[in-house]
Amino acid sequence: MSLFTDLQHLLGEHYVQSSQQVVERLTDRHRRYKGNVVAAVRPANTSEVAAVVRLCGQYAIPIVVQGGNTGLMGAATPDESGRSVLLLLDRLDRIRAIDTHNDTMTVEAGCILQNVQNTAQQAGRLFPLSLASEGSCTIGGNLGTNAGGNAVLRFGNARELTLGLEVVTAEGEVWEGLSGLRKDNTGYDLRNLYIGSEGTLGIITAATLKLYPLPNAQCTAFVAFDRLSQAVNFLSFTREAFDASLTAFELMSGPCLSLLASKLPDASQPFKTIEHAWYALIEISGHQSEADLKSLFEKVLFNALTEQSVADVLIAQSGAQREALWHLRESLSEAQARDGANAKHDISVPISRVVEFVERTDALLQQRFPGVRHFTFGHLGDGNLHYNVASPKGQSSEDFLANYAQVSAVVHDTAHALGGSISAEHGIGQRKRELMSRYKSAVELDLMQRIKHALDPHGLLNPGKVLPAKEAL
Structure with a gap:
């Protein structure tokens, strides 16, 4: 008998596949990493997931969990050794329960985020997690990376939107923690430990999520600024003016808007000309x-315009116009891809240090790599910037990306020096794994290693991800 055969007996031949049958699943979204596996399996439920884990444990075979495969750090891509099993959760896609009195929804990890949003809406509720990849990313992946998105300012990250979990442990046991309680002070918070662990501590198979009443109305605007400091000041101003009603504050630079106009000419632009340095x-x-x-919204924006704290304003007058504005924001990654590969960064700093971070990092990179192009955008409301650097005009992306490590060191060192993080919402995966020893203290890393060993003593859950190799410590 072999592991492959045993897996077929366990799940059925149709749900156990070879590497050749799942080639598209063996590389990440940006095709930076490629792997190989003993088998790819598609269990139907939590019991089958647990049985797969127990069987892999008997063979001492590592397990890599994958949802929608939309991650950016290679966390869901197996290594090239061909020793691991790829655990695909797309069949765990049931909505188990909706409780509109408790404002909760219990869903399985393979549920597509957009389907969860739509189901909540049909029940007269809002599930506010919103990402550009929401049509293909899954709840399990969202929780594994503690996803952020466009509404963190008001509703928080995935961790804040989750009340309970169901998790398969490294031993193949099931922790049934699908509580809908908002207050439960009985011991350690296991839920928050598993969320954001990228499949290295346990396998999330289901979650109880928070729901909110559907809003009666929304108002959206595109605002222009001559200086980044004006955008930061305006964020504080809008927080005071709108309080909890402020749902999103998405920043993008003038070069980002110009790139959209160049690479996606059919996308509707908010202003006739792109003449300001920053937009939100x-x-x-x-x-x-x-x-x-709408009356409150227009009054606040009119006052800001007349006081010259903003340079220009466009208020969406219809649902279609609102969708067009959001389409611009969500198309930035596609526009960058059409322009060519660039050095991408997902950093966060305190909002009060955003201006300093951008000005300092821009200047340092121009000194070391003259002519590089900065495409900076992100969730200003929570200090999360996608600080992306492209090749100078006339230089190929490939030649420029030979300097990726040096460029990233400037970006990450500056963020760290300003009290920030090298990963705000994309996780660590394998791409930033070895950077952990540079930016995390020895005490932090030791604690993480001890937790990993306690919950996965044989190191079979998503090895080579998140934590640096021990010899690097």
Whole structure:
């Protein structure tokens, strides 16, 4: 008997595949990493996931879990050794329960995020996690990386949107922690330990998520600024003016808007010309009438315009116009891809240090790599910037990316020096794994290693991800 044969007996031949049958699953979204596996399996439920884990444990075979394969750090890509089993959770896609009195929804890890949003809406509720990849990413992956997205400012990351979990442990046991409680002070918070662990501590198979009442109205605007400091000041101003109604504050630079106009000419631009240095897409939502919310929105923006704290404003006048503005924001990655590969970074700093970070990092990179192009955008409301650096005009992307490590060191060192993080919402995976020893203290890394060993003593859950190799410590 072999592991492959035993897996077929366990799940059925149709749900156990070879590497050749799942080639598209053996590389990451950007095709930076490629792997190989003993088998790829598609269990139907939590019991089958647990049985797979127990069987792999008997063979001492590592397990890599994959959802929608939309991650950016290679966390869901197996290594090239061909020793691991790829665990695909797409069959765990049931909505188990909706409780509108408790405002919760229990869903399986393979549920597509957009399907969860739509199901909540059909029940008259809002599940606010929103990402550009929501049509293909899964809840399990969202929780594994503690996904952020466009509404973190108001609702928080995936961790804040989750009340309970169901998890298969490294021993193949099942922790049934699908509590819908908002208050439960009985011991250690295992939920928060597993969320963001990228499949290295346990396999999330289901979650109980928070729901919210659907807003009665939304107002959206595109705002222009001559200086980044004006955008930061305007964020504080809108927080005071709109309070909890402020849902999103998405920043993008003038070069980002120009890139969109160049690479996606069919996309509707908010202004006739791109003449300002910075722009923001802001949105408020609430339970008052549409007329009252719109009146408040227009009053605040008009005052800001007349006081010259903003350079220009476009307020969406229809649902279609709102969708067009959001389409611009969500198309930035595609526009960059059409321009060519670039050095991407997902950093966070305190909002009060955003201006300093951008000005300092821009200057350092121009000194060391004259002519590089900066495409900076992100979630200003929570200090998360996607700070991307492209090759100078006339230089190929391939030649420029030979300097990727040096460019990233400038970006990450500056963020770290300003009290920031080298990963805000994309996780660590394998791409940033060895950077952990540079930016995390020895005490932090030791604690993480001890937790990993306690929960996965044989190191079979997603090896080679998140934590640096011990010899690097």
